[in-house]
Amino acid sequence: MLGNAKAIETALGESRLPTKWSGFRVSIRWVIFTSLMLVSVLPILGLYKWMERSAIQKEIAYVDENHLIIANNFAAAMERYANDVASVFELTISNLEVFGELALSETLDGFDLSFVTVVDANDTILNEVRAVGTAASPRLSFEQMAGLRAQAAIDPGQTVFSGVLQFDGAPHLFLVRSQSDGRLAFAVLKLRYLVEPSVPISVRQLTG
16 A cells, blocks of 8 residues: 555656646746847837937937028128128218218118218318217227227228227227228217117118
């Protein structure tokens, strides 16, 4: 009887082995499944990250391109405005030389020019025309006039824009142009257009 019991236990023990190996085989399948998932998911995650980074880079490039277009358009508008202002300044100087003071006040006002003045070698005013509503402004000091003459001497006979200078309690630009016999023409330009860009009067409208 004892021999039979041991034989039965041995048989039962052997019958359990397949169950253990079956559980081990299930674990292997899970390992294989997990490995396949990792092999599949990791490239997808990498692709997603690459696409996200690429999309961000494209968006940055798009914004930079738009900013560049805006900057170029603004620079072109400023260049046109500067050319128009210089043309009005030179037209006013020519008319002052030939006809004396003319009714150009509205024209100057349209381009934010406070006044155009022509002085002799001793800084005595020879001719001057003011914009509409511009009262007599404070005269420039000797140092300011010397500075304007120095800037005009950089390119004799041509219109030169100064840097931003304080005048009459506010920042302004000056246009200067040297003339014969030590004469100097200059104009005071307000900065309204630089702060709030708008479409100035076209010189073509003034000249027909």
